[in-house]
Amino acid sequence: MRGTGVHYGVVTCDACKAFYHRNYGKRGMPMCAKNGACDVTGTARSLCQRCRMTKCQDVGMSKLPSIPQNMTAERSPGHAIHLQDIHNNLLEDDILSAHEQKLTSIHYVSRSVIAAIQHQYEKQQVLDRKLTRCVPASCEDPASRGVAQADLSSLLCQVHADIAATDLEKNILRYISYLKAIPGFGKMSTNDKCQLLKYGHFDFFLLEDYPGFNEALNVYCTSSLSCRPIQELNDLWGTEFVNEVVRFTQRLKHLNMTLKEIIFAELICVLATDRCSLSEPDIVNAVQWQMVNILLTHLQATYMHPMRRFAKLMDMVADMRKLSEWYSDITRRLCQTSVSVQKRTLLMEMFNV
Structure with missing residues (x-):
């Protein structure tokens, strides 16, 4: 009863x-x-x-x-009291507070502001390209005339890869700090925490950053609200993978998730016990189920058909896992081939899975 x-x-x-x-x-x-x-x-x-x-x-x-x-x-x-509800409410408050304090999240910026920044960036890019075409050949730097086009292209690729790697390194540090503040995470073994951090960071960042991708303008907006061409990401991750990620971000936008849905979907992904070797999976699973229960409570209070909404979210999580596995294959290769990754100890540690 x-x-x-x-x-x-x-x-x-x-x-x-x-x-x-x-x-x-x-x-x-x-x-x-x-x-x-x-x-x-x-x-x-x-x-x-x-x-x-x-x-x-x-x-x-x-x-x-x-x-x-x-x-x-x-x-x-x-004044009815349900102990489990009280416990879940306290957990939810702690997690939402940690998210706001530990992360610089694009989710705290309105979509209209993001769109305005992206359009302004695109206008500036168009103007820059026009001005570049108008520069007379005599005004070119003599020292640059001897640089082969292929060498210049290679140099730009390296610069773009360095920018992407630097951004990712900064985000990973914030990601680690945030997860340490999640109730229950500190009780896990060191091995399990490291495994979850490694295997879950792609899903986490995709859910954190997806509002910043604009397929129409071919630009993405970072959490610090700086804009860059999506093309720059290709130089580190590869065009085919980036194109698939961009398509998936459009699907995420159509879901129109609330902030709570995003935060608890992130944690459910990170705390998955079925994709890495854990020494104490039962402890991790218990924390993950707490996140599931809090998410379900939110859905019941927000939607007329909460279980349908939950099914949609879990389908999204399952499809994102395929991208995450593709990402893992790429990062293992980058550990062997990318100078941008090899010179960053944190990325080497995170990518060696």
């Missing part, structure tokens, strides 16, 4: 509240015929009084004065 409130310190139904009230301290309670091995659930809970009382005590029911006795919606309108 569904809990109706806090009774003797524990969320219970009215039937268990009444049973505990009648039988607390009662002498002569019948012995258990199964030596304390009865199933005290559902309709079977009334078959053995001894085991039912034992379970009441095991879950924490008490008549001590310091324990809240009876607080229900019927007796105290507007």
Whole structure:
């Protein structure tokens, strides 16, 4: 039966509240015929009084004065307490606060502001290209005339790769700081924390950064609100992969997720136990289920059909996993071939999975 409130310190139904009230301290309670091995659930809970009382005590029911006795919606309108809801609300507040304090997130900027910055950047780019075409050949730097076009292109690719790698390194530091503040993360083993950080960072950053991608203008906006051509990302990650990422960001935009949906979807992705080797997966799984429950609570309060919305979000998470695996293949290769990655110890550590 569904809990109706806090009774003797524990969320219970009215039937268990009444049973505990009648039988607390009662002498002569019948012995258990199964030596304390009865199933005290559902309709079977009334078959053995001894085991039912034992379970009441095991879950924490008490008549001590310091324990809240009876607080229900019927007796105290507007003051019903559900311990799990209270716990989830506290967790949610801690996580939202950590997200705001630890991350420079583009989600705190309105979409209209992002669009205005991107359009202004594109106008400036168009103007720069026109001015470049108007420069007379005699005005060119003599020292640059001997530079082969191929060499210049290679140099630009290296510069773009360095910019992308530097941005990623800064974001990873903020990402690590944020996850350390998540309730339950600190209780995990060092190995498990490192594995989750490595395998989950792509999903996390894609959900963090997707509003900044503008496929029509072919630019992306960083969390610091600086704009760059998407072409620059190609020089580190490859055109085919970047094009697929950009298409996926458009799909994410169509979902029109709330900030809470984004934050808890990020954490559900990072805390996935099925894509890396963990020493204590049960601990990680317990924290992940807390995130799932908080997300479900938010969906129930926000949507008419919360489970349909949840299914859409989980489909999105599953499809994002395919991109994440592709990303892992690329990063392993970059550890062997990219100077931009090799000279950054943090990236080498994160990419060697």
